[in-house]
Amino acid sequence: MDEKYQQYWKRNLAILVSLLIGWFVFSYGLGILLAEPLNSIRFGGFKMGFWFAQQGSQYAFIIIIFIYVYMMNRLDREFDVREE
Amino acid sequence: MDIQTWTFIIVGATFALYIGIAVWSRAGNTKDFYVAGGSVHPLFNGMATAADWMSAGSFISMAGMIAFLGYDGSVYLMGWTGGYVLLALLLAPYLRKFGKFTVPDFVGDRYYSSGARMVAVFCAVFISFTYVAGQMRGTGIVFSRFLNVEIEIGVVIGMIIVFFYAVMGGMKGITYTQVAQYCVLIFAYLVPVIFISIMMTGNAIPQLGFGGTLEDGTYLLDRLDGLSEELGLAMYTSGNKPMIDVFFITAALMIGTAGLPHVIVRFFTVPRVRDARTSAGYALIFIVLLYSTAPALAAFAKVNLVDTIHNVEYSEVPDWFTNWEQTGLVAFNDLNNDGIINYSGDPAVNELHIDPDIIVLANPEIANLPNWVIGLVAAGGLAAALSTAAGLLLVISTSVAHDLFKRTLKPDLSDKNELWIARIAAGGAVIVAGYFGINPPGFVAQTIAFAFGLAAASFFPAIILGIFYKKMNKEGAVSGMVVGVLFTTAYIIFFTFIRPELNNADNWLFGISPEGIGTLGMLLNMAVALVVVRFTKSPPLHIQELVETIRVPGKRK
Secondary structure, three states: OOOHHHHHHHHHHHHHHHHHHHHHHHHHHHHHHHHHHOOOOOOOOHHHHHHHHHHHHHHHHHHHHHHHHHHHHHHHHHOOOOOO | OOOHHHHHHHHHHHHHHHHHHHHHHOOOOOOHHHHHHHOOOHHHHHHHHHHHOHHHHHHHHHHHHHHHHHHHHHHHHHHHHHHHHHHHHHHHHHHHOOOOOOHHHHHHHHOOOHHHHHOOOOHHHHHHHHHHHHHHHHHHHHHHHHHOHHHHHHHHHHHHHHHHHHHHHHHHHHHHHOOOOHHHHHHHHHHHHHHHHHHHOOOOOOOHHHHOEEEOOOEEEHHHHHHHHHHHHOOOOOOOHHHHHHHHHHHHHHHHHHHHHHHHHHHHHHOOHHHHHHHHHHHHHHHHHOOOOHHHHHHHHHHHHHHHHHHOEEHHHHHHHHHHHOOOOOEEEEOOOOOOOOOOOOOOOOOEOOOOHHHHHOOHOOOOOHHHHHHHHHHHHHHHHHHHHHHHHHHHHHHHHHHHHHOOOOOOOOHHHHHHHHHHHHHHOOOOOOOHOHHHHHHHHHHHHHHHOOOOOOOOHHHHHHHOOOOOHHHHHHHHHHHHHHHHHHHHHHHHHHHHHHHHOOOHHHOOHHHHHHHHHHHHHHHHHHHHHHHHHOOOHHHHHHHHHHHHHHOOO
């Protein structure tokens, strides 16, 4: 049985790492580190770097959490640890 | 009807609603009082978390700060929303599975040490008090500005309302009033912004109007950059803080958010682990509804403000300017005696003082909106301040009743007596908070940075290591927390109180301001913990088993 839980935890960690990379890229990456060069690209009235810092990052955060919810629910079912 | 009457009616109606909910949701036992019986629907918990989280500062001050900081204001937007990703992925589900009542509970049990529990109690109480004083003050300020009562009386009215539902209903009462308060505050925030967005850009969605064009066909943001250049201010869309500082402040606010005890404890109130995950997602949606609107409001209001009063004869300023002059939030100092208001980034010729709070508070008047909208803004500001205050007071009350009395001093305390102590502690905390609201220590603004820095440098690493590093022991965790807290505290106190004249980028460590130092404190905490753990003995087996249990939802089969 312990084997199964170790496996669950490993998969959980893999999900966390990939989603946290996304979290970093959409805030620190596009909104801070690359904001300056991205500001030369525009859509409508927005400069891209500025838009990611004040708008895009927030939308990305929501999407990341719901991807997490979806993936974890699937993992819980697969390993039969879902609470009823 | 005039503004005062509208304000009385709307604020009175919302207060009656909060008290009604409090009577309906009385707490019967400590589980009700601490975690609302652990039976809150994730959607409601999301709303309650959003109201808990968005303080008087978020509602009243944030848009104004962004209006004056431009791009640099993004640290608040990313910092105070991105923390929820950390909360959802790294903390909430595991703490829900752990299934106790408080953050010190987790720290104390996981590190099998009442010393660790006491360090956590101290941090929780300290963070909560620094934060709650500002909320009570905010309540007083809203009352005094909109209803013409003394700030002191406003604080006392706020105290009575909070006392009512926090002492009677505990977490249960607070949760359901917070749901109502969220609805009031988000409605109050969005209505005026939607009006202004339509007026200025013809787009009813502020997030789109933000990137839209003004009447003359120029983009709003280009206009702002143009104005900034004309007035000698930093470019609105690029700002002027050094990148490393922006990076560290954003990180400190994110990590601090995830480490604030009144936010974490909200995830103890949902029934299941997967509800904790979903609930964090809902909370963030509700928060982003306000946080993505704030920068749009900042841009609209800034253009509007400069257009209406820059280069205008003082004798011809609009009514709102004269009204708000009485509060000291705007002031005109005619340096060159020409009777014309000159707004400039150069302090030598700038004749206009504008407090950032004016952006939200006076916004409906600046945009000529109907009187009921102004009453609504008052009710929204109060909802934001009271909901946050209640959440913080509950943390203080549970820390005293549960962690100090039940878990440390008197383990044989009956549930009924523990509940009484919790109520008395909540009542006492309301009075202390009210006292600080009436006699604010002169450093309220800095203490908020302090609360975040401290939360980042103390709880966050201890909890993360407790979950993700099975072999972390009490020696490592406690020495990490102590070093993190001492380092962060010393840095902030040095630059804000001891040598404030040195508080500039030349003297900062690696160019990191006191606002961002919590990030470094957190890294230091982790580093110390990871070194100390190598030289001390592993945690007992039952603790390692506890860690295995909280990592997986459901019962072990």
